Amino acid sequence: MRLAVGGRIDRGKMLRFTWNGRALSGFAGDTIASALLANDVKIVARSFKYHRPRGLFAAWVDEPNAVVDVRWNGQHDPNARATLVALRDGMVITGVNGFPSVDRDVAASLDLLHRFLPAGFYYKSFMAPSWHYYEPRIRAMAGLGRVGEATETRSFETRNARSDVLVIGAGPAGLAAAKAARATGASVLLVDDRAALGGSLLWDTATIDDVPAHAWATAAIAGVRVLSRTTVFGAYDQGSFALLEDRAEAPEGWAAPRLWVVRAKRVIFATGAIERPLVFPDNDRPGIMAASAVLDYLRQYGVLAGRQVIVATNNDSAYGVAEALRDAGAAVEIADARDDAPAIPGIKVRSATVPLGTGGRGGLAWVDLGPRDGSRRDRVSADLLAVSGGWSPAVHLFSQAGGALQWDADLAAFVPMQAGQLVAGSVTGAADLATCLAQGHAAGLAATDAGDLVGPRTAAASPVRPILPLWGLDLPGTRQWVDYQNDVTAKDVRLAASEGYRSVEHLKRYTTLGMATDQGKTSNVNGLAILADATGQAISEVGTTKFRPPFTPVPLAAIAGLRHGALFAPLRHLPVHDDHLALGAEMRDYGGWARPACYRGIGETTEAAIKREAANARFRVGLFDGSSLGKIEVYGPDAAAFLNLMYYNEVANLRPGRLRYCLLLRETGVVFDDGVVGRLAADRYLLSPSSSHTAGVLAMLELWHQTEYPTMQVAFHDVTAAWATFAISGPKSRDVVAGLGSGADLSDQALPHMAMTENFIGSVPCRIARVSFTGERSYEVSVPSGYAQSLWQHLLDLGAAAGIMPYGIESLSVLRAEKGYILIGTDTDGMTLPVDLGLEGPLRAKKIDFVGKRSLLTPDATRADRRQLVGLLPADPETVPVPGSHAVLREGGASRSLGWITTACRSPVLQRSVALGMIESGRARMGEEISLFHLGKLSRARIVAPCFYDPAGEKLHG
Amino acid sequence: MLALPCPHCGTRDEAEFQFGGEPAVRPPSSVSDTVWADYLYMRRNEKGAHRELWCHAGGCGQWFVLTRDTATHAVLP
């Protein structure tokens, strides 16, 4: 119920929402959880395995139960953690993992089968006929929220921050640390996962430096950079930390969370502690909550979680909670497991008493209280049982950052071993304000190695009575929960121990303890303490499971940030992109460039367009945009010598104005790229790598120059984007190029195949290279990119009378296949050597140690039965074989692969199907018929030379 | 999320760098197949101090050798 006063909510701003279709309301400042509790909602979820009803247990990141589905303003979070999401007006909230609803779940009958669903039941019970039969049915029942259909549209951004000191946690210790570090002049970043800084100071009645605690908290952060509602979820390399800033409260409304990467010289862990549940029979009933959470709901949200309250504890911390509940008007009784409990005014206190059982339908109605051996029980009516099993320091980030832990038997907790790391507050096990402030102050000074400053002053703490560790009750036949969400009981832990699981890591994986969305924040220590007891080990011997990021769930979208879609892999555009579109081009992604596949006419099929474009480029004249082809200029007195070391082919003897088709190899001898190398002058080359390899080729040249040949005088410059290149191909291409009036001598004597010339079209510099990817007479005309559009239009105009048509990549693919021109990465793979392509000349002729040479001399590289590039003519000329089809040989009753098809198409000029492939000993098999295998079907093909059209090259040379 | 020291640009984020692995001394082609194969494929892959090549690919383009502790990611002098 909501109290009339108290809490940090704004009672003037009512927020309406629905819970499972029921209209409810809360106030600004509520979380979903506090609003549900204020409306006396008892069941918020169903457990993962048994579908047991579960209520709110905690108030913050440690909440194990309350995962809900939230829709608001077009946004949908199917796995929202109710304690962490701020309530907003109009939210539609539903429970998950319950059908038809969490209130009335038909699968709850699963709970009756619990005897048959012990720990590890997956591995035992569902094996006949096979796990795959049961898996979909079990998964359907064990799900959390359902993923929505909508695509995430919010923008996830990443930010970086630096500071001298990073303080994690803004409770008393963190504030004192930040204040002290700032006072020494250091830059300080203080991060806290809640909206308001101060932790317990927000409601503490103590005074610090003679002012109220909350006022001191406000003043402490002067000059400190603060990130609130921000969770440090991971400690990473070199002292970097990853943070997630919750921006649900952003002015624009439920903005996407923001990822921060923070680097700081020193970090102070003031991460607090998490209260543990008590382990006793039927301790998972809705209405049983952590005592600290009950106080949190009361102080932060003005919500009284129950009117008739039993506070069950084994330590002193819950006494303050009992007093606060009494003061808020509840009837309160304390059950202290320890002897000699003190008398508290207005509260009945029982010593040596623990809860032995609970009951009630849809919530809590009574609690059985008695001694730990269960020898007596006293049934007491209650609508709320607030429990405290002690505190577990939140050592997650400290441990992630490499900090070691030790078991402190007096505190019954794993605490940080402080060796060079700075830790302050309740994460050290400190339990009172004065100690937390002193520790924080000392850590703040230590972080900057600065001198002495006076720390905050507050009243000394009263002595604390020691905790009585309680790790479950020895009461056979009872169900005592350890992990609420994943339904792991003390009995499951003991069963695992009896089956030989002594390691806590194995226990975790076998029972799923600590593997739910809360990542075991409440269950970890109870579980391993029970394991220690069951296996006869000390708790320190058992240890904890390894703490790994993230501390709380992080959306993958937040980690991806802006690196998705077009921002992840931006598609490069050609200089005349729009002109292609105007001509009806179908643009596709080819190696990171948007390039025309083909230019379909109205009503024309892709196949017909390819056929038309290819024929036009063969028999009349075609126009192709080759601007994406790489252009790397190489300068310097050692350019020729250096490139000769890089390329497989001889390039040093190339005369200025001449071009050569060359291969680049990896040092392993594998073909990395092919392209045309042109020499512009004695000390100047122009390389044309494949469109998608330009960056890789440039990187390779830089690597070899810098690491192997640093004294050579040579420099590289990628000018791909600076020049536009258009190829004019076909018998009439020279006439079209002549029309440009560049002044270049286009005669075959002056400009034969594989020659180039630098000229001007008007005042615009141009390069004309006679190079062909089609097998026809072809000219590549390049101009600075700014002139691309005028040149493109000019060429279309000049060629109009000759019947010029643009052709796209798909048409080019057919034209090059007919000629047997390979495509690196299509016809070659990570094993292809130049000799496999029939290019053996340079290996014999070149004496220097070019890249990859030695690898071509190994026994494997010189095997006679290597796969070699061949042409294949299918026996059925109408069938185009599928690339990837294997050539199979039947030998001694078994089939084996001889290789595979790499390229196949229907050739318009030959009017039949043709293919290229890599076939074992291919060159020795010329004329042989072989079998092709694809998807269970066999067909026949004949091995021929890898060139189907104009093998003498008469068209090429004119 | 390493921060690595480029000799030209100073300490920059790991995202700007390209890893080049352990540097290997290139032998002449007169060596045996075994020596050549070791150069191509065999790396020490040490735990602890590890010399390795990095390129400030997203910056100045400089290749450099760095010594890094492979267990802690600490950049060593």
Ligand SMILES: [Zn+2]
């Ligand atoms: Zn640099």
